[in-house]
Amino acid sequence: MVMTRELFPLVGVDIALFCVGDESLRVMLVRRAQAPHAKRWALPGGILKPHLDSSLESAARRVLAEKVSIELPLVEEVRTFSGPDRDPRGWSVSVLFYALLPLDKTSAVVKSKIEALEWADALSTDHKLAFDHSEHLSCAVQKLRAKVAADVLPLHLLPEKFTLRQLQRVTEIILGHPLDKSSFRRRLKESRDLVELDEYVRGPQRPAQLFRASESFSF
Amino acid sequence: MVMTRELFPLVGVDIALFCVGDESLRVMLVRRAQAPHAKRWALPGGILKPHLDSSLESAARRVLAEKVSIELPLVEEVRTFSGPDRDPRGWSVSVLFYALLPLDKTSAVVKSKIEALEWADALSTDHKLAFDHSEHLSCAVQKLRAKVAADVLPLHLLPEKFTLRQLQRVTEIILGHPLDKSSFRRRLKESRDLVELDEYVRGPQRPAQLFRASESFSF
DNA sequence: AGAATAGTGTCTGTCAGACAGTATCGC
DNA sequence: GCGATACTGTCTGACAGACACTATTCT
Incomplete structure (x- = not known):
């Protein structure tokens, strides 16, 4: 079913999943298999499915469940990104979350055969991610740092x-x-x-x- | 046109518009004219209109323009609220913003004949607002306080x-x-x-x- | 004993609250 | 002068960075 976005925007979630490894802060990237932006690296994300999801956060957890086989302790909203041009399919809303993967649970990452996956250095600034995900990433890092600096511990x-x-x-x-x-x-x-x-x-x-x-x- | 919310959630914005008056922090409430929750007090809000809005923030500014005749200096996102039950029309997403109305611009408030409007004490906890707007309000106040306490000035x-x-x-x-x-x-x-x-x-x-x-x- | 890392004690500068004191207006 | 409010100076305690010191293990 094809539908223009004139009445209803596309609603999805994207997640910056962080872990610490190799003396640096890492974020999970996936190589997109399908259009739009096929073959480009992006934050994991997905479209909201109202019949499956009871909230946007649970949509984020559902998307994460395809990548990581454990329930994550922390999934928290960062902010939204929206507009007619950020996704070629039309007017869209993306709600960005961040999540933390404990150091000793890295084995819970699901190795997918259809999708390449990478733990990129979250602080290096030269990713060229799909959509507006480069901006997503820097917002997520900023929020994480603010939390950690405000005396709350990671x-x-x-x-x-x-x-x-x-x-x-x-x-x-x-x-x-x-x-x-x-x-x-x-x-x-x-x-x-x-x-x-x-x-x-x-x-x-x-x-x-x-x-x-x-x-x-x-x- | 009636459409079930099985494929597309309803997407809207709500705004906590604050001002200071009478030695207290006040927030704008409107009395809903239409169902759902007709006649109940709520934060001003509206449905996203993709053909009019270039982002969720501009949707919020469009909604505010119906209430206040000036461009507001600050409109900022707080967080989202979502789920199948928060609005009787079905699965919905509300993106909450807060905005600040300068003390000397209170005359810019548009007096509507079809809608009652009130400046309620934002810190009193006994509002019983429509939808989940009571929770919206307390989140907005919390965010505002955090900003002000973090040495940024109102x-x-x-x-x-x-x-x-x-x-x-x-x-x-x-x-x-x-x-x-x-x-x-x-x-x-x-x-x-x-x-x-x-x-x-x-x-x-x-x-x-x-x-x-x-x-x-x-x- | 020596290397290595865990953990402690102490000095010091910065900063924010408390509060008393001074300045400048109208009457 | 007096009341009222604007504005300043100083004391003090809390706290965080710097850094030297002690403690406990293995080899």
Whole structure:
């Protein structure tokens, strides 16, 4: 069925799925199989299906379920993009979400045979993505950074148990600049978002104490 | 034309238009003339018209133009609300915006004969608005407060020239708590969002210096 | 002992709230 | 002068960065 967009806009969702790997912030890109913009890299996304979705966020989760086999802890709206020209099919609305994939769940990524997939450096600025997805990406990064800087911690990007050093590294990678160890620990100990565990990781040096997010924590 | 919402959701915008008056933060409410929810109070809103609107924000500005005869300096997205049940007409998406009406422009409000209009106290919690607009309103207030607290100033709610005392009152009204005069002035003088003028308002006491927003200011 | 990383203590500058004090108007 | 409001100066406590220091493991 073909329908002009004169009465109803196309409504879809796009997702910036972040993870941290290889000492950098990474975002999932997919190579589009179909027109429009076939063969170009884009953020994963899809059209809203009213008979399947109970909200835009659940549409985003449905789209993500095709890429990642676990339920993601955090899927949050960034903003909308809209207009008659951003999609060649006509007047369209895209609601952008971001989501976080914990470090130890990267094996949950579904390898598709029909679609190429890549974890691109989210902070490098020279992607030329399909549609207006380059702008989508920079908005999502900005929102993520604002959240992290506003003293909320990117715990969803870590495994359930982690050391303060790991948390600090992830925070530094997202913000793009180094943090002082002492002040970082001070803030964290006071924040009550963390619970100390009586467990330690052993390594070739002094063991590090493990922590987990407190029950009340919500990013 | 009647169409089920099985393929295309209804897409609309709603706006929380704020102003400050009578020592409180006020929001514009309209009494709905038509079903659904006829005769109930709601935020002003309307359906997206792809042939008229070049984006969701311009749809919001079009809706506002029916209520206020001036172009508003700030119209900004808050978030979306969506789902099959929030509007009895079927699956729908509402994109919420907020906008600010300067104090000295309240005369620009268009008095409609077919529609009742009210400036309600935005912080009182006992509105029972149509649809999910009560939740819309609290989200919009929260976003406005976050902006104002994050040291950005609600200059758009003031006339072009104003005294620091006026700015402080408006900020206090929005945040809901008093601020220290000295620290407030200190912040402001350093912020470079303000320009001092060589003008003073005379009254029954010491004259107060006038300020205006600097060119580079953007809320 | 030495290397390596975990974790602590302390100094210091910045900044915001509190609040008292000074300035300038009308009457 | 007095009341009222505009505006300033100073004290103080909270906090964050800098950085040196101690602690605990493995080899």
